[in-house]
Each structure stands twice: as C-alpha cells, then as structure tokens.
Amino acid sequence: MTALATERLCKNFLGVQALRELSIEFKEGQCTGLIGPNGSGKSTLLNVASGLVPISEGAIVLSKHRLNCLKPHQILKYGMSRTFQDGRLIGQISVLDNLLLAMAERKPFRALFQFRKNDDLARAEEMLRRVNLWDKKDVLANGLSYGQRKLLEITRAMATGAETYLLDEPFSGLFPEAIEIIAGLSEDMKKKGKTIVLIEHSMDLITRLCDRVIVMDAGKLLAQGTPQEVLHNADVLEAYLGK
Amino acid sequence: MDLFFQVFVNSLVIGSLYGAIAMSFALAYRTTRFFNLAHGSMAAIGGYIFFWVRDNLGADFILSLAAGILAAGLAGFLIDRFIYAPQRQRKASSTVLLVVSLGIVTVIEAVLSMMFGPQFRPLVTAGQISSFQIGPAFITHVQVWIIAVNLLIFGGLIALLYKTKFGRMIRAIADDADVARTLGIRTDFYIGIVFFIAAALAGLVGILNGLDTGLQPTMGFYLLLKGIVASIIGGVGSIPGALLGGVLLAVVENTGVFTIGSEWRDAIAFVLLLVFLALRPQGILGKGGG
C-alpha cells in the first residue's frame, strides 16, 4: 500500500528546476529515508507534498487521492503532518500552547468557544513528559534551547495523530541523548504502523530506522532500495562524495 | 473640449507634484524598504522654513529656497541618523520603523502648528499670481516650474542612480544591505546621504506646493499619502514608476473630480490604490510581487 507518491512531479523556481519529473512512492507503515546532497530537492519535495509551494507539473498521490493542487490546510485531512528543518515553532506562545495547536479545534467559530478546560491536557502532559519538556510547559517557545526546540517540533507533529509524517532533518545538530529520544519516538511510531519519511544525513540513523532509502540528486531519483543496497551503490557514492 | 484641455493641464501640474514627492519617497524606500511616513513632513518643513526665512528674515527668493531645501534635507538626515539608523542596527522590522515614522509625523505636525499656527496659509497673495495661456488652458508660472522641476528631479535621480559610483553603492545596498556590509561598505553613511537627498527634494516639493496653493502643517502627510499611492501604482521603489504613477493618479483624480465633484478626490485616489494593490500589487513597472 502506498501512503504518499509523486507522479512525474516537477517544481521550478524562477527557472531553476528543483524537482525534475520525480516519480517515487512511500509505502504505508514503512520508514523511508530520503537522502541526497544539499540542494538535491529533498526539502522542496516535502514543501510540495505539504502544499506550501504549488506544483509546477505532475501530481501527488495522497491516500489514493491524486492531486495536482494541494493546500497546506488540507494535508491533515489526508492524514499527513510534518516538521520543519529550522524548527518553526510559534515563538511567542508557550510550549504547551504550541503543542495544543496541533490538537485543538480547527473551525474558527467552534474554536471561539473552546477553552483550556476542553483541551486534552492529559495527552499533552504525557507527550511533553516523554521529551522532558513538561517542566517547561509555560515557557515561551523562544526560550527553548536548540535541542528542546527540535524535540517540541517533532512532538507537535505527532500530536496531530496523523498517519504519515514528513520529518525534515529532525536529528541535525543534536546531542546523543536527544537523538536517542527522537529515534525512540520514531520507532514507536513505526510500531503503531505509521508511515515516516525521514530526511537525514547520518547513515547510522538511516540504517537503524529505515526500511527503505530513496536517494535524490539534482531533483531526480538516483537510487532506491534497502539501506544496505543503497550504501554500496556506486552512483550514490559519487553523488554524495563527489568522487 | 476646452475644459478637457484644462483638466489635462491641471492633471499634469498635480501629477508633477505627486510624481516628485513619490520619486523622492521611492529613492529612500528602495534603499531601506520601509514606508517612511515622515517623509511628507520634510515637505512641510521645507515650505515653512522657506516662508519663515523669506518673511521674517527678509531674505531673497533664492536664499529662502536654499534655506528651505537645506533645512528639510538636514531634518531628513538627522532623523535617519538618530532614529532610523539605531533601529536598523537592532534589526527592527519594517512595521516598527513605520510606527516610529508615524510618531515623527505627529511630532513634526504639532511643532509646526505651535510655531506657525495650524491654519492654512497662502504663500503668495492673489495679486502676485501670474499666469498665461497655452491654447485654451490657463497655467501659472509656478505651475510651469512644478512641471519643470519634476522632470529635473526625474533626470537627476536616474543619472545619480545609474551613472555615478554613489548610485551604484545605493543600488547595491538596496539589493542586499547585509552583503554590502560584508564588503566593508559603510551602509549607514550612504543611507544617511540618501535620506538627505530624499528629504531635500521633498522640501523643494513642499515649497513649490506652498507657492502654488499654500502651507498647512498637515500638508506633508497628505501629499505623501498621495505620493505613496502614486509610488505603489507605478511600482514601489521604481523612480520612473513613481513619475508615471503620479501622473496617472492625477489624471484619474481630476477626471473623477470633473465627473462627480471635487470633494471625492481622496476617495478616488484610494479606491484606485486598492484596485491596484488587489489586481497588480507590483505596480505598472514593478517586477516582483507586493
């Protein structure tokens, strides 16, 4: 079963082709690693798949719906959530509010009559405790350290209860302890049968977490397969190392 | 037909005023990327200093003109040096700068009101107005000057920006001030000069506007709002766009005034602005989006 797929997907930015007729698929319940050198189009793919940048040509297939035009507020309805590489938290509201943002009422009129007492605080507490952020729940998100921001970023995405998660370099720049926590969260998600798309540079983590790996280069699919196969693929080595 | 011609001449005069203030505004805007609402107040300062030097010190026309322009330029420079530059250093958002400039407008208008009175003040008496006829339309000498000065400002600014080293630096800073700083360019120095030039030009426009109709402390803000409308219509930050936008705005305004009445002038201008912002936010000559 396919959770997310692209069909001959193209994306042009002012004449630069970030994605060139990319056709790939991410299988349901699997963790797929997405690797490739800087500028190979990984983040662009995530942005296109989450509707933040429009599709130039081709289509996205999301839980069997074939879409040429995708709005960001719809992706959650199709069961997809994502994180951002630079950790885009809402800086001037509290940690707890950031998390609740992913769990609360979406319709404006109903949101007007939903107050703190209606929020699922028990679940929020459980999730924040898991990443050691419960003590910080009333701190403004701007006051978090780099690592804490990354932890909250992924927790917030998980709080949506989506089926598919697009994770954009969740591990980059983290200390081993934080890496362990996020790796643990990812493994839990896999056990629950969730689909994960993971952009990551460290092959250790890729080998540990991913069932499949897709290698991109210059907006195109370069190789795919199990981590072992990909690691020994000559094309990949050349693209990555420039050797 | 005769009336049509007069409307056209009037549009040209008013369009020149709008265009001139819009061009000077655009010069500062393209370098610093914020709506400096205090820019119009430089026109008021220029007008009032001209008036004060001429009538209280008894200086001749040229000297008063120079004093008015210089005072406006200096005011613009000092406001940048002591208010905008420190804010830029703190990486203030353009909205913060806009709010600051609103504060400056309020202060300058109030101070001018205290010094010169809040009421409207003509700079020339009815008997001093000399006009002549081109075809069926009348035009005063001051109005001819307004059109001429407008064209001079246009030529001068284009030459300054594209033919001089100073202009190259300004365009570089406008493109990316952070990169300019990494080349060791003292961006605040250049921006200070830009503010001086822009404010001095605004001062000149204020004097001409004063000679054409009269002075009022609030005239600058009003003039600038029209200048901003002109600037946005033409493509914000573009000098030719500002000129074009000014004339277009005046033509639409005067045609509207001619059809439905002079009291609707401002509404016409801002409806035009909203239409442009909604349909073509980058303006006539603009490239990027708004």
Add this chain to the structure above:
Amino acid sequence: MDYLINLSILFSIYGILAVSLNLLVGYTGLVSLAHAAFYGIGAYAAALLMTKAQMGFFPAMLCGMGLSACAALVIGMVLSKFRGDYYVIASAGCTIIVYNILMSWREVTNGAIGIFGVPRPAIGDFVFTSNFAFLGLAFAFLVLIVLAAQLIASSSFGRVLKAIREDEDVARVFGYRPLHYKMLIFVISAMMASVAGSLFAVYLMFIDPSTFKLVENVFLLAIIILGGLADNRGALIGTLILIGLPELLRFTGFPTEIAAQMQKVVYGLLLIVLMFLRPQGILGKFRI
C-alpha cells in the same frame, strides 16, 4: 467631579476602541489603520437612525454593528490580500475613504457640519440624561467588551490568532485556515469599534467627521502600543495614561491651542521612544 465623570466616559469609549484594536494588532498581528472607519460607521449609524428614523439607542447601535460587520466583511476581504506594510497603507486608505464619504455625502451625513441633536439613550422611561448615569452605561459596555476580548484571547481561537501572527504557514500545515480566522476577528473587532462609535455619538449628542480621521487611529495605535500588545489589561492601562495625559498638560497653564499640540507631541514622542525602549509596551506580550 463632573470633570472626572467626563474623563471616565471618554476612558470607557477609548477603552473599547483600544481593546478591540488590540485584538487585531496585538493578537493577530494585523496593524490596521481602518479602525477609525468602523468607529465612524457606528457613530453615524446611531446618530442618523436616532435623529432621522426616531429609533431607540439599542436597536440603532445593533444596526450600526450590523452595518460595521458588513463593511468589515468587504474591507476585510480586500485587506486580506495584503501583508505587512502594504496592509497598513491599504487599511489607512479605507479610513480615508470612509472619512471622505462622511464628509462628502452631504444628503445623508450633513457633511462637515455634522449631526446635531442626537438624543441620549433610554431604557423604558429612564433616559441616561445625566453624565453620571451615562457613565454607568458606557462602563457596562466596556466591561462587556473587555470580557468578550478576554474570552477570545483565552480560547483556542486566540491561540490560533497568535500562531497566524507569527507563522501563517505553520498554522496552515496544522489544518487552520488563516483567512477565515482573520476575517472573523476583523468583523468582531469592527463591531466592537462600532459600539464605541454609537456611545460616542449619544454621549456628545453631536458628531462630525473630524473625529474619525486617520490621526484618531494613530492615537489608538499609540494607546495599545504603550499599554502593551496582545494584553487586554495593557490596552486599558494605555488608554488610562493617554486619556489622562492631556489633562495633566491642561494644568501646565499653556493656552488651549498649544496644549492640544503639546499633547500630540507627547504621544508622538511616546511612540518613538517606546519603539526603542520597549517595543512590546508596558504589559505587552508581543513585539511587532
């Protein structure tokens, strides 16, 4: 004493304006200069309906709110196309257009002369003729509106507004539609401003367009920036200070005309200095 009552009534009316504008500027990050327009629409709706159609105050006020809501839907849709500084300029344009209509549509608004003889409100046989009684009414409305604003701020809706203020894309990715939220808060805020306008019209029993100029909106902006963005108490404190301030200047013995200008100098300087020292205002939780 009468003087203090006068001030308190002004405080109530400006308090309503400040709190409602803060919902836009502070919570949602929309620096709107169109607020004076809705203030004007509310005032003129009440004045016209009460003098020309002999309507009671409360129905007239409700009609004004309805009219403001409709205007806000149109203006809000137009403004929703803009971001940042363009939003500020476009919203200023809306206030100027409404002011221009109030000035020039003489058949209805009586132009610059304004509307005289607006009656005071009445409930049954009781008429709020004395300023003291009127203060009670105005203050009651202030309390109602502050409560409403407080509820909005503490609801999920308020949280989403703050998210939109900082990062619309993130709000979108989490399933919210920023346009809907912005439109709803814009309409709510306009209706609140309209209430303040209606109260103002029946308080002075006379209105003319000069009250609803752009500069009034700048004054409101100064109030909420001083008090603090995204904090309702801040908006009230800002109102208290900036309504009280000119009265202090009155005691300095300057002639009225100069004192009026001094007052402008002070709030202009306040805006400039605040942006340096404390851009989020006294109690503010948000920096523009």
Add this chain to the structure above:
Amino acid sequence: MQPLLELSNVHVEYNRFRALCGIDLACGQNQIIALLGPNGAGKSTILKAAFGLLPISQGTIQWQGETVKPAPPDMVQSGLSFTPQGKSVFPTLSVKENLETAVHFIKDRKDIQSRLDEVVSLFPALEGKWNAEAGTLSGGQQQMVVLARGLMTRPRLLLLDEPSLGLAPKLVKEVFMKVKEINQRLGMAFVIVEHNLKSLLDIVDHAYVLRQGKVISSGPPTDAALRDTIQNIFKL
C-alpha cells in the same frame, strides 16, 4: 611561522544563546582551512566574528600578528574578505558593477581596471556576462561572481561561507578547484565553512570539526582522529 588569523578562546552570544564557547583556531599564510560540522554548530558564526559582523563576548582575535577589534570596513582594507552564504550577488547590478562594489574604497580607475582584468583572467567565463544583471545568471555562475568579488580587494585571506549551498555536486567541485587554483597561483589563504562535504578535505591543509559551538576535533585531513570524528558525525 606567525599565523595570519588567530582566534583564542572566542565566545559569542546572541539572544542569550551561546553560539560559540571558547574557540581556538589559527590560519597560516597560504593555507586552506575547512570548518566542518552540522547545522547550528557555529561555523558561520566564527567567520562573522572574525570579520566583525558579530561582537565577541570573550577571547581575542589576532589578525596579522596584532590583536584587533574587527570591523568590516577596516578588515577589508587590511586584506581580509568575507563572502556570505548563498547566492549573495547584488541581483540587479551587472556583473561588472558587482565586482566594482567590492573596491569602493579605491579611487584610482586604472587600479580598478587592472584588478578587473586580473579577475577575468581567473574567471574567463564571466567575461561574456560582463553587462548582464547578476540575478539572471545560473547558480554556479553567481557563485563565481561572489568568489571573484571577494578577490577584487586582493585579500590575503578570504572567508568563504558555504560556497556549495544550492549548487549541484559537479559545480561544487568546480568551485573548489578554483579555490585551490587561486590558492596556488596567488598564494591566498582561505577559511571555508562547509556542511558535510568530504570532497573539501582533498584541497585543505587543516580542518576543524565543530559541534554546538565547540571544536571537537582538528588536524590535517590525513589525521586519523579527525577522520574518525568526521566518520562519526556524518557516517558516510
């Protein structure tokens, strides 16, 4: 030998965030130095601090043997240049104008012309694009303009912030070959910040690996401990 640029125990903080905690680093004459490490490790911050774009809260910076409090205009004139991350050309200026902005402090037109000629000889591809707006060039060409602009001041040391950003691997290689060529022909030193490119190791004399504001390993590219650390961080 006296190093050209030397940082001792440099700390940088902004917004109460400790970006650098005690950096020691030296770049000798004619050397190419690489700063490697993950995002947010503080690599760019080092360049900015050395060039005076960010104030340091502790430590000293020595430039050509003297302790300095760097400010960009002074540093540029004393032979240190900085090229920022990304396609940092001035997009609406022509290529020629882009290069001329770098030598804004030079009055002599002949001198400027001779520098332009010199740069063209290094980047022959730019000659045909002399009057094109830099924003219309391809990504690789823009990076060449940035590099060329950095050379206009004839610096003794050029700080390069992620020159590979947004470039295809082949182009990245070209940029690095150019750097090596300039280094050998003109004897110019480089400090290059890179994210995860090991191909950079082929041209450098010395590399530093950073993590969370600290140097965790350094040495010549052949150094086994350094290689190990890089293996551990990038795992490829």
